[in-house]
Amino acid sequence: MVGIRSYGGYVPRFRLNKMIIFGAMGWLNPANIMNAQGEKAVANFDEDSVTMATAAAIDCVTGFDRADIGGVYFASTTASYRERLCANLVAGALAADEGIRTADFAGGLKAGTTALLAALDAVGAGNANDVVVSASDCRLGKMASVQELMFGDGAAAFMVSDKDVIAEFKGSYSTGHDFVDHFRGAEAKYDRQWEERWIRDVGFGQFVPEAINGLCEKCGVAPTDFAKIIYPCYYGGARKKINKTFAFEPEKVQDNMQAAIGDTGSAQSLMMLASALEEAKPGDKMLVVGYGSGCDALFFEVTDNITRLTPRRGISGSLAKRTDLDNYLKYLTWRRMVPADTGLRGEEQKWTRWTLQWRNHKMILGMEASKCKKCGTQQYPPQRICVNPECGAIDEMEPVVVSDKGGKIFSFTSDMLAASLNPPAMYGTVDINDGGRYVFDFTDCSIDDLAVGKPVEFSFRIKYYDAMRDITNYFWKAVPVAEEAE
Amino acid sequence: MAEGIRDKVVILGMGCTRFGERWDSNPDDLAVEAFIECLEDAQIEKKDIQASWLGSHIDEINIGKGGNFLGLALKLPLIPVTRVENFCASGTESFRGACYGVASGAYDIALAFGIEKLKDTGYGGLPDSPAFGQMQVAIGPNATAPGMFAQLATAYSARYDVPMERVKEAMAHVSWKSHQNGAKNPRAHLRKPIPIEQIMGAPMIAYPLGLFDCCGVSDGAACAIVTTPEIMKKIKPNDDQVKVKALQISVSSGEEALYTDWDGAGMLTTRKASSMAYEEAGIKNPRGEISMMEVHDCFSITELATMEDLHISEPGKGPDDVLDGFYDLDGQIPCQPDGGLKCFGHPIAASGLRMIYEMYSQFLGRWPEERAVKDPKFGLTHNLGGVPNQNVCSIAILGRD
Numbered sequence: 001m002v003g004i005r006s007y008g009g010y011v012p013r014f015r016l017n018k019m020i021i022f023g024a025m026g027w028l029n030p031a032n033i034m035n036a037q038g039e040k041a042v043a044n045f046d047e048d049s050v051t052m053a054t055a056a057a058i059d060c061v062t063g064f065d066r067a068d069i070g071g072v073y074f075a076s077t078t079a080s081y082r083e084r085l086c087a088n089l090v091a092g093a094l095a096a097d098e099g100i101r102t103a104d105f106a107g108g109l110k111a112g113t114t115a116l117l118a119a120l121d122a123v124g125a126g127n128a129n130d131v132v133v134s135a136s137d138c139r140l141g142k143m144a145s146v147q148e149l150m151f152g153d154g155a156a157a158f159m160v161s162d163k164d165v166i167a168e169f170k171g172s173y174s175t176g177h178d179f180v181d182h183f184r185g186a187e188a189k190y191d192r193q194w195e196e197r198w199i200r201d202v203g204f205g206q207f208v209p210e211a212i213n214g215l216c217e218k219c220g221v222a223p224t225d226f227a228k229i230i231y232p233c234y235y236g237g238a239r240k241k242i243n244k245t246f247a248f249e250p251e252k253v254q255d256n257m258q259a260a261i262g263d264t265g266s267a268q269s270l271m272m273l274a275s276a277l278e279e280a281k282p283g284d285k286m287l288v289v290g291y292g293s294g295c296d297a298l299f300f301e302v303t304d305n306i307t308r309l310t311p312r313r314g315i316s317g318s319l320a321k322r323t324d325l326d327n328y329l330k331y332l333t334w335r336r337m338v339p340a341d342t343g344l345r346g347e348e349q350k351w352t353r354w355t356l357q358w359r360n361h362k363m364i365l366g367m368e369a370s371k372c373k374k375c376g377t378q379q380y381p382p383q384r385i386c387v388n389p390e391c392g393a394i395d396e397m398e399p400v401v402v403s404d405k406g407g408k409i410f411s412f413t414s415d416m417l418a419a420s421l422n423p424p425a426m427y428g429t430v431d432i433n434d435g436g437r438y439v440f441d442f443t444d445c446s447i448d449d450l451a452v453g454k455p456v457e458f459s460f461r462i463k464y465y466d467a468m469r470d471i472t473n474y475f476w477k478a479v480p481v482a483e484e485a486e
Numbered sequence: 487m488a489e490g491i492r493d494k495v496v497i498l499g500m501g502c503t504r505f506g507e508r509w510d511s512n513p514d515d516l517a518v519e520a521f522i523e524c525l526e527d528a529q530i531e532k533k534d535i536q537a538s539w540l541g542s543h544i545d546e547i548n549i550g551k552g553g554n555f556l557g558l559a560l561k562l563p564l565i566p567v568t569r570v571e572n573f574c575a576s577g578t579e580s581f582r583g584a585c586y587g588v589a590s591g592a593y594d595i596a597l598a599f600g601i602e603k604l605k606d607t608g609y610g611g612l613p614d615s616p617a618f619g620q621m622q623v624a625i626g627p628n629a630t631a632p633g634m635f636a637q638l639a640t641a642y643s644a645r646y647d648v649p650m651e652r653v654k655e656a657m658a659h660v661s662w663k664s665h666q667n668g669a670k671n672p673r674a675h676l677r678k679p680i681p682i683e684q685i686m687g688a689p690m691i692a693y694p695l696g697l698f699d700c701c702g703v704s705d706g707a708a709c710a711i712v713t714t715p716e717i718m719k720k721i722k723p724n725d726d727q728v729k730v731k732a733l734q735i736s737v738s739s740g741e742e743a744l745y746t747d748w749d750g751a752g753m754l755t756t757r758k759a760s761s762m763a764y765e766e767a768g769i770k771n772p773r774g775e776i777s778m779m780e781v782h783d784c785f786s787i788t789e790l791a792t793m794e795d796l797h798i799s800e801p802g803k804g805p806d807d808v809l810d811g812f813y814d815l816d817g818q819i820p821c822q823p824d825g826g827l828k829c830f831g832h833p834i835a836a837s838g839l840r841m842i843y844e845m846y847s848q849f850l851g852r853w854p855e856e857r858a859v860k861d862p863k864f865g866l867t868h869n870l871g872g873v874p875n876q877n878v879c880s881i882a883i884l885g886r887d
Contacts, residue, residue, distance in 0.1 A: 344609040353620050364624055379744050381625065387744045411641035411750050415633035415692040417611050424693075427627035428637055429750065429875065437746050439634075439875070441627045447693060452644035463624070475625050 002124045003165030008059030009274040009315035010155040014325040015039040024328040025144035035149040038259025043153040045334040045421040046461040049076040053136035054093045054460040056155035063310030071101040071131035075115040075266045078138045080472040092365030093460040095401040109292025112266040119160035131160045137265030142190045152262020156270035167300040173214035176294035200235040211295035228276040230254040231289035232268040275315045346419030352471045367403035378435030406457045407432040412450040440478040449480040490766040494589040495730040496718045498711045499528025502843040505706035505831030506675040513549045513603040514559040516707040528711040537566045538597035539583035541576035541835035573871020575880035577838025582733045601707040602833035632692035634873035635785040641750030646802035656805035657786035658685040661698045668825025670857045675702045675831030699786040704831030708839035728849045732766035732883040734759040743875040755879035756795035763881040773798045777862035780841035782870040783826040841867035849886045
């Protein structure tokens, strides 16, 4: 039985109320008031599609042995590199084995569901197992554009397997249309779209039904058999029409989270699927349609295993952790949409030494530490000579991944001198659980969240962006964790 | 059994520029300025210098690499110039090199130089550079010196359960005292007394360090000519001799940065180097025997923690001594009589020699009454380079018999 064994989700913490955007830019496009309801999820200044996909993937593998990961697929239309496989960054951050399939899926927005299909096919063919598929997008609309209001940032991830599946894959139907409703040229930063009425009527109005009909016919199932119906479409009129056409009961149609997150592009259907799985019951039939440059329609049936899945943060847990971003210009600055001065210190060169990055990629991407076989001291970064002054054993180390261990704040500061797009720069010394100490940047927090002894978890983030060479470099930061109220 | 350096070397002459934002001065100008004073004070000619050591830290925006800068700037007659770099201990390292050169018998007279031209960066604070190597770019925090030292304060407060308000008060007193002293010193960078309230209320640089908890970043140079007591006796038969009693260096082992036993509330290197220095100098009770100090107050919290690391204040009691005025100019052990890094300024590699210059001048009674330390016996200087969890500490102890 092939299907989804696990799922994970990620919504960045910052939420920008759309009325703030409209308040700033509505003068240029007053009709945008129609699109200004709710809020959009906004990646932090140190987040992008790669880091969000990683966060969702980490959530997805909660409770599973990462050594078993048999492939990592990354889907996005906003990857930080055109040449450099971002799936390897996600796989590296998961500390997955390197003898696995890795691939990026891009282009149309259906890349997310296509990646999921590719994993299902690979597992079905017996060529891979426990393949992690993570889709994420962080698309930009120009200031005052419709897209700026409609798009949001987020990610979802799934582990595709032939055992212990929580949702069995029953079949799929796909179409490919060179229907250019949205596009970005090779050099473009911002999304462009054609007339919305056309997108609504032909794009969603025709292609989504076409895919649903194709799937139902192929799999011998009726549209009304589905307990969870997932398709992306933020045009209310079109949704109503599709629901009516297929006689979908409204409570079975999954919320598209347009007012809470926004359209997350290639991750949209998959985030809705992850949300649906949080609530799904054994026996539920699920319909998932991915849209963009054609459609993928997928049919899953939920199994008993879903009741045994280790609890995870999921979309809802991630959505609940929120901070208002009350400043539109901060959003523009973080997305490098406006030129902002971080001072001459901020202009100092940061060289990425690729030889160094490769030699140390397990330590950098996978947060691999070393543990002394003589005295048991865990140390990060890995050492050849044990740092325990009472030990000092030479070359007696074994690797140990610490990215999922978390730690405790030993000392901290918030620094107004350091150049940052989100000052003050907060960082401090963290005692890693089970041993080892290192100075990490803190993120997704304010100074009030920092205290000696407070627990942190580690999050894979953008370490810096080198504008001169267009290099986004990644490393781990520490995020203070609110102590659970008992 | 190693004998150490005690009483083998004396200071024949010293020079020190005015520290500050020397917009009009190239490094050569600073070097010549300090050297002229030093040579006149030593009462020798340039040709009598047989070897020299040159300390500078941030070479990229400064004097470049190697020893050539000094040879060219001073037109030294083809003698050895060895450039040493060891963070903020670079000046003391050059002094140590010259002293060891003389003590070994390899040279009769040697020159120690420290120079730093920092104010060509275009921005405040120290230049942003991967001082701990390229790996720092990949995995180091987006940190600055104040932020790394600020963590001493948060760890100190937690370690000794001293409320942050009390730590802030003690830090403010540290800076207040240095401003009081620096105001009297014509060569200091910052020469304005600052009221405690202004220090306490200053804008935050890196929590909990405010503006006045941070030292000045300055241009400057300082140098010393050293020789043996016997040779000095011939050159300056009637002068008091300022002798080198101890020179110690300690470098972090990784125990602080990577292991979890360090308390974070002080520097292991300073604790070690000072113990070794007291032994070398024959000092049994530093609190009773040290007469004056110039310590590395790059930040007020550094000075506060250093008072304990030097085994002068009891662990956790530094704030009490500081607030009692123990380290004020009229206290039991005046600390930073020249204004310290805080006010005299901090051209990194010049600072160690500037501190020695202050001790030397105090021993010789060269300062006016208002900033003179009475009858000093032992003077201690201390540098701390790097950051609290990864650093180099240098200690020099000087004395007048």
